[in-house]
Amino acid sequence: MSFMKIIILNCLYKMNGERTVYSILHILNGKKSSQTIQDIHIFQLTSLFQSFPTLTREQLDDVIYTLYKEKWIVKVGDNHYIINDARKLELENLLKMNPLPNYLNGWRFHAVTEPFWQRMSLLVQVASHLSENSIRYIPVQRNPVTQLWLKDTLHSISVERSEIHKYLYKDIVKCLDGIEIDPVILTHRLTGIREIGLTADQAALELKIDPARYQLSFISILHYMIDTIISNEKEYPLLCHMIQGSKRNITLTASTAKTYTLIQKGYNIEEIVHLRNLKQSTIEDHIIEILLNVPEFPVHSLVSKEKIIRIKNTIEQLSSKSLKVIKEQLVDVSYFEIRVVMARYGESS
Missing domain, CATH: 1.10.10 (Arc Repressor Mutant, subunit A)
Structure with a gap:
């Protein structure tokens, strides 16, 4: 069974027919409506918030249709489904065998995750080129806000530009030390002077991991790093720059x-x-x-x-x-x- 099916079943199981299937789409997309925000707390789905921002209505419909045909779910109203009683025990075992990745915390870190990834991936690329005095490269991140952040950061850090890669490598290795998820899920995405980072789909294929499982594992690593850096800023002199301006204890629209x-x-x-x-x-x-x-x-x-x-x-x-x-x-x-x-x-x- 695909991991996306397991995710959808998990959501349906917790909602128990009290919301439409499109409530799940809003949660996975990260829709900032009061209803969605309340739903993730009521049904204990905060970790999954904005975990699949590009998931479409059509893709969700396909999953729901398949689950219905496979008799995993029963229709109880217009776009309302519950888990088939005959398969509840099977589902509970399936969820135990396929838990969500540790450290996944979508609601807490949704506003920080993408900026953090863009900043880290761009700085890794630039630091790699600076180590060999190379200025010819196509930036992996084209977001002008991220590029401006990079320029400001390079001017503010007190490290020789040709040495930045050493300190950055040290920070990343230290930050990921002890994490239960294989760090290669992250490092396969990073671009250096001699190696081009893979896309999410390419990395999942290369590592032979279900795409949805890969996506959650990748985000979970980012959330782990963000949480670790916030808790121990002084231990990560370079990585801490990547969360500056993004930290907020209260996330309000x-x-x-x-x-x-x-x-x-x-x-x-x-x-x-x-x-x-x-x-x-x-x-x-x-x-x-x-x-x-x-x-x-x-x-x-x-x-x-x-x-x-x-x-x-x-x-x-x-x-x-x-x-x-x-x-x-x-x-x-x-x-x-x-x-x-x-x-x-x-x-x-």
Whole structure:
């Protein structure tokens, strides 16, 4: 079975028919909508966020169709599927035998991953050429922002240009020391003065690894490196340059960040709706996103303690994450209040 099928089955298993299959696409693509952000927390899929940014709707449809034909899944509504009861045990064993790569942390590092890779791959290429005083090469990264970063970095580091490759090699080797994933998954992609890096598909073929498995392993290595560098910046004098300007403990979409600023100034929901000229539902979406990213945000300012207990108990009794199903049992509770509780306590419920 392809690893992409296993990933999709894993998502379907956790969602249990409570979202459409296209919710999975939004998660794997890394769509920054409040619904998707809430879903990855509720269904414990944060690690997979933005893991396949180029996956298309048609490709997902093909996988779903195949899984349906192979009787892995059962259709329960329009674009809603659940795992076939007869194959649940088989799936659980399959997931145990094919776990997601360690260190994969898509939600935490999604904003940093691509810039980090572009910076590292370009600096490796340039350092390799500088080691032999060669200036004739085609940059592996054409992003002008990345190229500008490189120029600034070369001017700021206090290392002879012909020696940069030695320090960079030392940093990378040290950073990857002890990682459980084979570093060759990363190094096959790097370009030097005498060797051209492979594409993701070429590397997967060369290493005889399923393309989807390769993709997650590659991203997992980057996430491991980013996490290691952030935790020990002084130990990686060159690599730490690659995360400068990218580190953020709170990952909020631009519009939500504006709402959060107003909340911090003491404005309530109604006032923010007026000030920003947005719908109340939009501001509520922003608040849900804030709850998912700011642990210290006071949930009791939004929902009473009594309602929180009732909502949590209802979710536990129903074993459902469906807002409609939960609301039917709690007439005096609003959808927003349910969403607030799910956002704050969803992953543990």
